Amino acid sequence: xxxxxxxxxxxxxxxxxxxxxxxxxxxxxxxxxxxxxxxxxxxxxxxxxxxxxxxxxxxxxxxxxxxxxxxxxxxxxxxxxxxxxxxxxxxxxxxxxxxxxxxxxxxxxxxxxxxxxxxxxxxxxxxxxxxxxxxxxxxxxxxxxxxxxxxxxxxxxxxxxxxxxxxxxxxxxxxxxxxxxxxxxxxxxxxxxxxxxxxxxxxxxxxxxxxxxxxxxxxxxxxxxxxxxxxxxxxxxxxxxxxxxxxxxxxxxxxxxxxxxxxxxxxxxxxxxxxxxxxxxxxxxxxxxxxxxxxxxx
Numbered sequence: 001x002x003x004x005x006x007x008x009x010x011x012x013x014x015x016x017x018x019x020x021x022x023x024x025x026x027x028x029x030x031x032x033x034x035x036x037x038x039x040x041x042x043x044x045x046x047x048x049x050x051x052x053x054x055x056x057x058x059x060x061x062x063x064x065x066x067x068x069x070x071x072x073x074x075x076x077x078x079x080x081x082x083x084x085x086x087x088x089x090x091x092x093x094x095x096x097x098x099x100x101x102x103x104x105x106x107x108x109x110x111x112x113x114x115x116x117x118x119x120x121x122x123x124x125x126x127x128x129x130x131x132x133x134x135x136x137x138x139x140x141x142x143x144x145x146x147x148x149x150x151x152x153x154x155x156x157x158x159x160x161x162x163x164x165x166x167x168x169x170x171x172x173x174x175x176x177x178x179x180x181x182x183x184x185x186x187x188x189x190x191x192x193x194x195x196x197x198x199x200x201x202x203x204x205x206x207x208x209x210x211x212x213x214x215x216x217x218x219x220x221x222x223x224x225x226x227x228x229x230x231x232x233x234x235x236x237x238x239x240x241x242x243x244x245x246x247x248x249x250x251x252x253x254x255x256x257x258x259x260x261x262x263x264x265x266x267x268x269x270x271x272x273x274x275x276x277x278x279x280x281x282x283x284x285x286x287x288x289x290x291x292x293x294x295x296x297x298x
């Protein structure tokens with residue numbers, strides 16, 4: 001048994017190129033990128049599932065609110081995610097984010113900031129964009145903001161799951177060097193075997209959190225405790241992201257920052273999420289639950 005284990009550890013690493021993955025579906029006149037497809041399917045799932053939740057007793061809003069909400073949330077995740085990535089992850093030696101000043105791209109759009117198909121979206125920026133969208137709709141329609149967040153956040157991990165799987169298919173955002181049997185050599189990195197950290201993130205930030213939130217909504221009375229689902233989402237996402245960052249290779253332009261501070265940019269940005277999520281969960285559990293008949297404006 002020990003000899004077999006030693007042989008497996010000494011075996012050649014897995015090469016990502018041997019998996020035969022492609023970044024998208026070639027339609028002849030256009031390549032449909034899996035990264036774009038992940039966002040699209042994630043938004044569709046979240047809209048479908050939220051609509052299904054609204055048919056249950058105690059819904060905080062009507063279907064027409066959800067229709068408006070997901071239009072603005074889609075804008076929020078795209079604009080916020082892209083601007084967040086540009087601001088947090090493309091800073092150069094000058095301190096000016098390069099995504100705002102780089103016009104060297106090919107094709108009909110040369111400005112790097114607008115080239116979404118090249119990748120580069122920040123979870124934290126997208127979260128801020130979606131939060132702003134939910135706040136606007138709740139304020140405009142006089143809805144309970146925290147309960148709107150409770151319902152929307154349940155479907156968000158599906159987008160995270162698909163997005164991280166798309167990162168893996170693209171061979172990007174690889175992990176740190178590793179000697180684990182499942183470590184992979186990614187063509188965009190170097191000859192070192194590395195953690196497939198995209199899959200770790202898909203599992204924790206995506207699948208695990210999705211299952212937890214679905215069970216809380218459908219199998220418990222969590223939806224009658226305002227803030228509980230939102231707090232669990234925020235806390236779970238923060239902890240998952242913080243842990244996964246230990247395996248993920250820091251962005252090249254932020255390697256010095258990680259070495260100086262001891263934590264990656266992603267981990268520093270995640271600490272407020274963990275604290276906020278914990279506070280919201282405790283606050284939600286301390287307050288009495290809503291009556292089952294509570295409804296939103298039609």
